[in-house]
Amino acid sequence: MSLIEAIRLTEIFLAIALLQQSLEHLRTAQDERKLFIPRIILSILLLLGLWTPWICVLLLIQALIILKHFDGPYNGGSDRMSLLILSCLCLINFMPSSQLQGYVLGYLALQVLLSYFAAGCCKFINREWWSGRALQDLFRFSAYPASQDLRSLADHPKVLLFASWISILFELLFPLTLLNQNLLIIGLLAALTFHLTNAYLFGLNRFVWAWIAAYPALFWLQGQLI
């Protein structure tokens, strides 16, 4: 994948992610709608590839206003990933050379790798993840299970032990997918399954779209390394 293709695909997927997030806010209070209607318009322009550098800047300014409005991220990790991609696109659009653009896209790809690897490391050093207890707690009393019935998964320790180690191993081994394009495709399919599972179990749907938007950067980086 060429640098230009990777950048354009990132723009398209980010526009979809921002549209998805913004549409969810249309049913909320009037003051929030005022924040998100302009974002919908800007995201459509980004999707169409019109005035992209300035649209990215406007989206970034607006993202900062939204960040301030909610006194921090509204949806934790997915907001952080969306903002990171948007910030990188802003920088890329104003970089004087393709080499510098590549560095910024490479930084984004590195952060995507880290988003899995660092999460895996944190789980690996926590004994409660080794035993499946952390997942048990997550289902038993955390605010995340998306339906009451899912809390009963806490009563299946063997399933949770297996799921814990699958998560840890997937996240720790994810950087190895850069070794080969086929491995990367398999890794990204596994990552997509991981995010869809999280969307089903914990209602974290925004993560699916935000992370997909960062995958073209990984494809590009893999092509550069090997």
Add this chain to the structure above:
Amino acid sequence: MLTTLKLLIPVFIPSWQFFNKIAASPRIEFTMQATAEKQTDNWQEFSRRPKQRSLLTIIKSIFYNPQWNESLFMTTCAERLISNPTEQASQEIIKRIKAELELRQVNLSRTPYLQFRLVFVSREGNKLQEDILFISELEKLEEPDHEPN
């Protein structure tokens, strides 16, 4: 400006620590009362968690899940009220409870005073423990602009 920059730093240098430690988890409970003086102990949990979801709801939620994401934001506000209390976090919770009550067509004119509390659930050994860590001030709710149909 400085506040905005402080919010921006974790964007460029994110920590990516998800679920590394399952901390005590907040539940938001609220009560409505007729006057500012009369105290009530009729707390009810504010929850949008359905008992179960159909396959169609699950698929739809991947594309559009506003209520659940709003609930997660309320959980974030509840955690902020303990770690770094601000009036804004409290108002975000009140605003959303009020909106939900209006949606359920609750007559706010009879019990216009709203109060919420945060009950944190954690595990001690093999048992679950509940601790009330925050009780808000009483908030007089304004009537909605129009009567619900």
